[in-house]
Amino acid sequence: MKEIGKIWMNGNLVPFKDAKVHVLTHALHYSTSIFEGIRCYNTPNGPAIFRLPEHVDRFFNSAKMYGMKIRYTKKQISDAIIKTVKTSKLKECYIRPLAYYGYGTMGLTPTLNKVDVSISCWEWKMGESKAGKVSGAKCKISKWIRIDSRSQPMQAKSAANYSNAALARVEALKNGYDEAIMLNYKGNIAEGSAENIFIVKNGMIKTPPLTADILDGITRNSVIRLIKSKKRKLVEKNITVNELLKADEVFMTGTAAEVKSVTKINKITIGNGKPGKITKELQKSFMDVVMGKNSKFLSWLRYI
Ligand SMILES: Cc1ncc(COP(=O)(O)O)c(C=O)c1O
Structure with missing residues (x-):
């Protein structure tokens, strides 16, 4: 993993290598997180994120199905995604918004912890997922x-x-x-x-x-x-x-x-x-x- 750019964590852009969580983060133990996978393509007219509103909608719907309360609006998350990609200066990347029950109380009940949100992106060049493209x-x-x-x-x-x-x-x-x-x-x-x-x-x-x-x-x-x-x-x-x-x-x-x-x-x-x-x-x-x-x-x- 090339550590390029910054990672958005609860509203702050932090250096890639410093985007860390506590070992007792609830989601690490009980899989209490939801996420998205989005692509930014380097088009002839410059970098473009593919179907951003649909991904943000699905992100919020996933949270809703689990009763997770995200303390940001869809607009704030969309803006944060764009800001994170721009800061990274990457033209082709994979973008990973994540919402997870964080560190605070241990035990199964997730809702005793706050929901943290992060947005990461990393280089993902076209053709990197080659299996199946050419030979099947x-x-x-x-x-x-x-x-x-x-x-x-x-x-x-x-x-x-x-x-x-x-x-x-x-x-x-x-x-x-x-x-x-x-x-x-x-x-x-x-x-x-x-x-x-x-x-x-x-x-x-x-x-x-x-x-x-x-x-x-x-x-x-x-x-x-x-x-x-x-x-x-x-x-x-x-x-x-x-x-x-x-x-x-x-x-x-x-x-x-x-x-x-x-x-x-x-x-x-x-x-x-x-x-x-x-x-x-x-x-x-x-x-x-x-x-x-x-x-x-x-x-x-x-x-x-
Ligand atoms: C289980 C599963 N099915 C389908 C898909 C394809 O979904 P999308 O086209 O939104 O990436 C994904 C990838 O996110 C997946 O993880």
């Missing part, structure tokens, strides 16, 4: 089942969801795969460890509905909007393992992954084993949008 990723259907929404709110981007995702990711990597695909308790496809999933069959694009215990991904939403603008056929419907394995194309979407092709699942080759036509078309369209090359979607960029 190899995925493993995980033995770990995605957490059911009756157990905890899976629409919240909360740290508590990620021990499950990390188990799946590590299992996939240990077995020689690039990424995991997780099923939900109904046995349908849910999502990757940090991506949403889409399949293509006979020209029809299909993605699991939000009720499949998945995150309401902002890249998922952007790709759905792109698909609709191209007048391609799309349905949000449950996907079975059989449908996934028999698909002509499979791709994943996420802030880090962008649009990445999946060409192997378990030992099975998807389609002809190469990134498919629709996947490649959407990869290109998505990159055009984040680079400000599609005038229809310019409002998704916040130039800084």
